[in-house]
Amino acid sequence: xxxxxRQVTGWTxxxxxxxVAADIPDGSYVNLGIGIPELVAxxxxxxxxxxxxxxxxxLGVGPEPAEGTADLELxxxxxxxxxxxxxxxxxxxxxSFTMIRGGHIDICVLGxxxxxxxxxxANWSTGDPDAIPAVGGAMDLVAGVRKIFVITEHTTRKGxxxxxxxxxxxxxxxxxxxxxxxxxxxxxxTEEGLVVRKLAPGVTFGEVEEKTAxxxxxGQCNR
Amino acid sequence: xxxxxRQVTGWTxxxxxxxVAADIPDGSYVNLGIGIPELVAxxxxxxxxxxxxxxxxxLGVGPEPAEGTADLELxxxxxxxxxxxxxxxxxxxxxSFTMIRGGHIDICVLGxxxxxxxxxxANWSTGDPDAIPAVGGAMDLVAGVRKIFVITEHTTRKGxxxxxxxxxxxxxxxxxxxxxxxxxxxxxxTEEGLVVRKLAPGVTFGEVEEKTAxxxxxGQCNR
Amino acid sequence: xxxxQVSSPHEAITSIHDGxxxxxxxxxxxxxxxxxxHALVDHGVGNLTVISNNTGSGRVxxxxxxxxGQVRKMICSYPRSANSMVFPELFRAGKIELELVPxxxxxxxxxxxxxxxxxxxxxxxxGTQLAEGKESRTFDGREYVLEHGLRADFALVxxxxxxxxxxxxxxxxxxxxxxxxxxxxxxxxxxxxxxxEVGEIDPExxxxxxxxxxxxxxxxxxxxxxxxxxxxxVYP
Amino acid sequence: xxxxQVSSPHEAITSIHDGxxxxxxxxxxxxxxxxxxHALVDHGVGNLTVISNNTGSGRVxxxxxxxxGQVRKMICSYPRSANSMVFPELFRAGKIELELVPxxxxxxxxxxxxxxxxxxxxxxxxGTQLAEGKESRTFDGREYVLEHGLRADFALVxxxxxxxxxxxxxxxxxxxxxxxxxxxxxxxxxxxxxxxEVGEIDPExxxxxxxxxxxxxxxxxxxxxxxxxxxxxVYP
Numbered sequence: 001x002x003x004x005x006r007q008v009t010g011w012t013x014x015x016x017x018x019x020v021a022a023d024i025p026d027g028s029y030v031n032l033g034i035g036i037p038e039l040v041a042x043x044x045x046x047x048x049x050x051x052x053x054x055x056x057x058x059l060g061v062g063p064e065p066a067e068g069t070a071d072l073e074l075x076x077x078x079x080x081x082x083x084x085x086x087x088x089x090x091x092x093x094x095x096s097f098t099m100i101r102g103g104h105i106d107i108c109v110l111g112x113x114x115x116x117x118x119x120x121x122a123n124w125s126t127g128d129p130d131a132i133p134a135v136g137g138a139m140d141l142v143a144g145v146r147k148i149f150v151i152t153e154h155t156t157r158k159g160x161x162x163x164x165x166x167x168x169x170x171x172x173x174x175x176x177x178x179x180x181x182x183x184x185x186x187x188x189x190t191e192e193g194l195v196v197r198k199l200a201p202g203v204t205f206g207e208v209e210e211k212t213a214x215x216x217x218x219g220q221c222n223r
Numbered sequence: 224x225x226x227x228x229r230q231v232t233g234w235t236x237x238x239x240x241x242x243v244a245a246d247i248p249d250g251s252y253v254n255l256g257i258g259i260p261e262l263v264a265x266x267x268x269x270x271x272x273x274x275x276x277x278x279x280x281x282l283g284v285g286p287e288p289a290e291g292t293a294d295l296e297l298x299x300x301x302x303x304x305x306x307x308x309x310x311x312x313x314x315x316x317x318x319s320f321t322m323i324r325g326g327h328i329d330i331c332v333l334g335x336x337x338x339x340x341x342x343x344x345a346n347w348s349t350g351d352p353d354a355i356p357a358v359g360g361a362m363d364l365v366a367g368v369r370k371i372f373v374i375t376e377h378t379t380r381k382g383x384x385x386x387x388x389x390x391x392x393x394x395x396x397x398x399x400x401x402x403x404x405x406x407x408x409x410x411x412x413t414e415e416g417l418v419v420r421k422l423a424p425g426v427t428f429g430e431v432e433e434k435t436a437x438x439x440x441x442g443q444c445n446r
Numbered sequence: 447x448x449x450x451q452v453s454s455p456h457e458a459i460t461s462i463h464d465g466x467x468x469x470x471x472x473x474x475x476x477x478x479x480x481x482x483x484h485a486l487v488d489h490g491v492g493n494l495t496v497i498s499n500n501t502g503s504g505r506v507x508x509x510x511x512x513x514x515g516q517v518r519k520m521i522c523s524y525p526r527s528a529n530s531m532v533f534p535e536l537f538r539a540g541k542i543e544l545e546l547v548p549x550x551x552x553x554x555x556x557x558x559x560x561x562x563x564x565x566x567x568x569x570x571x572x573g574t575q576l577a578e579g580k581e582s583r584t585f586d587g588r589e590y591v592l593e594h595g596l597r598a599d600f601a602l603v604x605x606x607x608x609x610x611x612x613x614x615x616x617x618x619x620x621x622x623x624x625x626x627x628x629x630x631x632x633x634x635x636x637x638x639x640x641x642x643e644v645g646e647i648d649p650e651x652x653x654x655x656x657x658x659x660x661x662x663x664x665x666x667x668x669x670x671x672x673x674x675x676x677x678x679x680v681y682p
Numbered sequence: 683x684x685x686x687q688v689s690s691p692h693e694a695i696t697s698i699h700d701g702x703x704x705x706x707x708x709x710x711x712x713x714x715x716x717x718x719x720h721a722l723v724d725h726g727v728g729n730l731t732v733i734s735n736n737t738g739s740g741r742v743x744x745x746x747x748x749x750x751g752q753v754r755k756m757i758c759s760y761p762r763s764a765n766s767m768v769f770p771e772l773f774r775a776g777k778i779e780l781e782l783v784p785x786x787x788x789x790x791x792x793x794x795x796x797x798x799x800x801x802x803x804x805x806x807x808x809g810t811q812l813a814e815g816k817e818s819r820t821f822d823g824r825e826y827v828l829e830h831g832l833r834a835d836f837a838l839v840x841x842x843x844x845x846x847x848x849x850x851x852x853x854x855x856x857x858x859x860x861x862x863x864x865x866x867x868x869x870x871x872x873x874x875x876x877x878x879e880v881g882e883i884d885p886e887x888x889x890x891x892x893x894x895x896x897x898x899x900x901x902x903x904x905x906x907x908x909x910x911x912x913x914x915x916v917y918p
Contacts, residue, residue: 027448029657049448051611051657055785056709057855059655060611072712072906073856079710079763086645087611089652090854092861092889093709094793097786098629101562101806104657125811132762132770133782139812140786143805144562174809250684252893272684274847274893278549279473280619282891283847295476295670296620302474302527309881310847312888313618315625315653316473317557320550321865324570324798327893348575355526355534356546362576363550366569367798397573554797561790564821566802585800585830594821615886650851651887 008207010183010200016151018043019198020109020181023149024050031055031100031141033110034078036151040109051085053105055096055137060088077137100137101144108145110138112152112180114167117214119177119189121150122169135172142173154182154211161213163187163194184208187216195219231430233406233423239374241266242421243332243404246372247273254278254323254364256333256346257301259374263332274308276328278319278360283311300360323360324367331368333361335375335403337390340437342400342412344373345392358395365396377405377434384436386410386417407431410439418442449610450662451641455485458635458663462600464491469556469596469627470498470508471603474527475671477620479604479637480507482663484681486602487514497521497556497598499549499623501533504675510682512536519543521596523552529675548576551593553626558595560629560658565594601631604668605654608638609645612659613652621653628658637665685846686898687877691721694871694899698836700727705792705832705863706734706744707839710763711907713856715840715873716743718899720917722838728752733792733834735785735859737761737769740911746918748772755779757832759788765911784812787829789862794831796865796894801830837867840904841890844874845881848895849888857889864894873901 011019017039024030024040026048032038041063044050052061054076061076062083070081084090099105114122121142124135142148155161163180179197180187185208186198195217196208205218234242240262247253247263249271255261264286267273275284277299284299285306293304307313322328337345344365347358365371378384386403402420403410408431409421418440419431428441452458459482462468468486472478487510494517501520502508509532511517525533525544536542547555548570558566567590571577581592603624605614614636616624628634641664674681688694695718698704704722708714723746730753737756738744745768747753761769761780772778783791784806794802803826807813817828839860841850850872852860864870877900910917 057858059657074854075712084649087609087613088649089613089655090649092857093789093859094862097789098561099657101786102560102629103562132773134760134762135782135784136760137785139784139810140806171810280622282893297618298476307885310845310849311885312849312891313885315621316553316623317626320553321797322893324550325796325865326798355537357524357526358546358548359524360549362548363570394574563802563804564826566799568799590800
């Protein structure tokens with residue numbers, strides 16, 4: 001057996017999405033961010049009905065359109081063609097953000113650049129002076145939606161921690177994230193700090209600590 | 224010939240309404256208050272199309288329903304059954320007052336208890352401590368509609384002037400009235416004061432002055 | 447499966463508690479959810495703050511709720527109207543509180559409450575008694591007053607059709623305050639003439655998307671308030 | 683007789699003047715009024731302030747207007763997207779100004795402008811860079827920032843159908859900013875696929891009542907921005 005640090009991979013993106021989906025109560029209204037969060041839609045357990053909102057004016061987002069049936073006027077916030085379920089509703093941006101900012105959406109699942117131990121989220125800008133700043137609806141979602149779940153790789157491609165003591169990138173919102181689903185663990189943001197609730201198979205608490213730039217509390221649920 | 228002060232009656236209510244209607248440009252969006260203002264709808268000249276809004280959620284108010292066809296869910300702000308013209312639109316109170324408060328209605332015709340020389344309007348409360356205060360949409364209309372026309376008898380039933388130097392009743396809005404149509408005259412509120420633009424047949428400027436508790440300027444139009 | 451239907455007006459309103467703030471839709475009788483209000487009269491909880499444009503007529507519907515002593519305070523724009531005696535009597539006797547709000551400000555406060563806006567500025571009421579004691583501020587040379595968003599624990603609303611998701615369409619001018627009240631209440635309770643299959647309401651024509659609705663109850667043939675008043679009915 | 687129809691996109695936009703503020707509907711290409719924008723490119727006026735969620739893609743539509751040097755300032759939430767090069771280049775070169783606004787705040791500011799509300803408080807952006815320099819205030823223990831209503835001289839909007847009164851319905855998610863922009867512009871100019879007879883649009887389904895619309899022009903088969911971009915089109 002080699003004693004060098006082994007490669008820790010943990011859950012796949014689909015497994016992460018399935019973990020998020022399993023934590024969404026039946027009947028929830030959910031907004032899914034662009035990227036990995038979109039996978040959550042495909043992982044909703046049988047018998048559970050959740051309603052997806054997209055901020056560009058649709059409640060009741062359905063699956064991707066079948067090949068050749070895409071409608072350029074029926075898209076999601078990522079500007080990809082989608083479909084609408086029976087019982088959907090279309091509305092304008094004013095009404096859409098009444099839903100989001102008025103606290104009517106139960107859960108929003110977002111990607112992250114960084115999350116702090118207190119639940120601060122940075123996911124819209126690297127702060128690079130040469131970058132074109134673009135925020136979209138991210139700040140509205142974190143300010144208005146009841147629960148914010150983050151789904152993200154535990155570290156950047158370069159191996160740097162994304163879960164940190166304080167975000168160094170510009171914030172999207174302060175103290176907004178409730179749970180973080182990474183490839184290594186499921187973490188909850190609590191008053192006491194970041195609690196590890198679940199570890200990916202074969203991953204140890206110590207390994208997660210090593211890849212996290214904030215103190216962690218071991219609070220695994222027996223489930 | 225008797226030398227005692229003669230009875231001055233001037234225009235009928237229908238004639239007053241016709242004068243108002245003649246001053247509404249083709250294509251205008253108009254809100255009519257409860258009472259005498261409602262008569263304006265019937266006086267729109269042939270070939271002129273105006274669109275009536277009622278604040279309880281209808282743009283395109285039509286005439287009274289034919290006998291026996293009243294729909295209790297199709298009413299105007301006075302809670303009377305109305306009809307809807309082809310090309311009408313229904314909407315909720317939020318959108319209705321976007322029209323009113325956002326400056327989208329061209330003209331509102333209202334009744335008055337008092338109008339001051341500067342165009343202050345009092346038409347919602349006598350200030351009687353025993354009265355039940357009720358304001359409805361009057362303050363929104365005077366604050367938001369582009370032009371406010373008042374249609375009213377020149378004096379109260381007791382013969383007291385309704386056009387006054389300063390309103391003694393609680394105000395609906397300050398400096399909001401543009402024109403006043405009474406049974407005796409048509410008056411315009413200007414920076415210089417109240418200008419009499421038109422006199423009812425057989426009525427003299429002096430007679431109007433006598434029944435008005437504010438200084439008047441004789442500025443009759445030759446038309 | 448999401449299904450917001452409940453079987454009776456009584457079941458729909460039974461969670462309304464003493465001291466609750468309740469928005470009630472309707473402009474006069476048009477859109478007034480009379481069966482839900484009557485169930486609330488039967489339910490009997492008190493100290494309610496009711497937000498509604500009017501105060502009802504005769505001794506049925508909202509007027510019956512007030513006559514039954516269940517309402518501590520009314521927030522409305524027009525508390526007197528033809529056949530409205532209950533509120534005026536109690537108000538003169540000092541037995542009910544009134545917050546008088548211009549109709550458009552009332553609508554906007556409800557809409558703001560539903561949209562997460564705690565306060566906004568409006569020109570309505572500037573220079574009048576109703577602006578007294580309110581903060582004012584000048585923007586671009588015009589004076590405005592600060593008004594606050596309104597939220598409620600419950601909304602009672604009447605609509606025309608719903609589906610099991612709670613998507614709603616209304617009938618003509620009976621919509622009025624209903625759609626904005628659904629957005630501003632923690633629990634929006636709606637009586638409809640008919641519940642249709644999911645997919646039957648055109649998604650382009652939905653007025654209240656189901657996200658704003660908690661419970662739906664079918665009242666196929668609602669009572670007409672004016673007919674009850676004309677007949678001299680007294681509820682209960 | 684009221685008839686808001688004009689005969690061409692050019693006629694529809696010809697009153698747009700140098701220095702005007704112009705709201706342009708659309709979320710990406712969905713709802714982007716490309717023929718009206720191209721007419722504005724031909725028209726050639728400059729120093730425009732454009733309020734739109736994005737900044738266009740390729741070298742057609744809004745991107746063409748920007749590339750043509752007609753836009754002094756963009757007010758938007760998401761100025762970069764796939765195939766968006768024109769704005770980023772000019773922005774990096776300091777040749778165009780950007781006011782970055784969160785999407786919901788942008789929508790609410792437009793809605794407020796249309797509803798006569800000069801300013802309102804929102805929780806969005808609190809604690810972030812985008813709240814810097816803004817007034818903040820606490821209501822019920824939560825912090826909010828003050829945001830101002832937005833109005834424009836003109837709005838360019840794409841809808842599905844209109845009648846001669848200017849009543850509009852939209853298509854699916856192509857409505858997006860269109861309905862609120864119509865309310866917030868002095869002159870709302872709308873391109874539609876079809877003008878129908880008065881009475882053909884169900885009054886319960888009208889999304890934009892005609893009062894908010896000044897001009898309507900039929901563009902039966904609008905260009906698809908993404909197809910033009912894929913083909914490497916450059917306008918003009």
